[in-house]
Amino acid sequence: MGLNIQDLAISSREFLPGGVLEDRHANDVDNEAPSFLIDGVPDDAVELAIVCHDPDAPVPHGFTHWTLYGIPADVTEIGPDADAQYRPGPNDFGATGYGGPQPPEGHGPHRYYFWVYALSREVEGAPDRLEFLERYGDAIIEQNRVVGVYER
Numbered sequence: 001m002g003l004n005i006q007d008l009a010i011s012s013r014e015f016l017p018g019g020v021l022e023d024r025h026a027n028d029v030d031n032e033a034p035s036f037l038i039d040g041v042p043d044d045a046v047e048l049a050i051v052c053h054d055p056d057a058p059v060p061h062g063f064t065h066w067t068l069y070g071i072p073a074d075v076t077e078i079g080p081d082a083d084a085q086y087r088p089g090p091n092d093f094g095a096t097g098y099g100g101p102q103p104p105e106g107h108g109p110h111r112y113y114f115w116v117y118a119l120s121r122e123v124e125g126a127p128d129r130l131e132f133l134e135r136y137g138d139a140i141i142e143q144n145r146v147v148g149v150y151e152r
Contacts, residue, residue: 007040008142010116021112021148027093027102033066034148036078038116042141045073045118049136050082051129054101056110064092064129065099065112073118089126096126101150109151118142 014034015021024030038048048071057063067089068082079085088097103110120139127135 006042006142008042008116008118008144009037009039010114010144010146011037011039012114012146012148013037015146015148017146019148021101021150025100025148026150026152027065027100029100031098031100033080033082033098033100034114035080036114036116036146038076038078040142041073042118044120045141047071047119047122048073048075049117049119049123049132050078051113051115051117051132052098053113053115053129054103054110055113056103056107058104058107059092061130064090065101066091066097066114067126067129067132068098069123069126069132087123087126089132090128103150103152105152107152109149112148112150113145114148115143115145 050068052066055062070087083097091099093099118141
């Protein structure tokens with residue numbers, strides 16, 4: 001998988017890049033997925049995927065909070081109801097769909113990377129994050145991310 005960060009962009013009206021995620025997005029509060037704006041999708045993209053990952057979690061591969069597949073390449077906005085509109089995959093809570101931030105008490109701020117991937121082929125099924133990257137790394141045309149921060 002090469003470096004692909006040309007025009008694809010992801011942002012949120014709910015937090016600035018590097019900004020604090022609101023409590024309503026936390027797993028143990030309202031567990032509401034943030035909304036996102038997507039721009040600059042390559043013309044040859046077939047599908048988009050979203051992955052939220054916390055690399056600061058005190059486990060070997062970080063913690064996956066969201067995998068979302070089956071997003072048409074022409075979608076420009078993802079709302080908090082995305083799990084009902086598209087195909088949610090597994091998170092590391094042992095569930096399917098969005099599982100918001102829930103860092104350990106007193107562990108300090110955690111970064112939540114919301115990745116968007118523009119893919120050259122459709123994702124089959126609902127792989128976990130590592131399976132997705134392994135099986136579809138060669139299909140990633142472009143990728144980008146926006147990072148939010150949360151602390152308990």
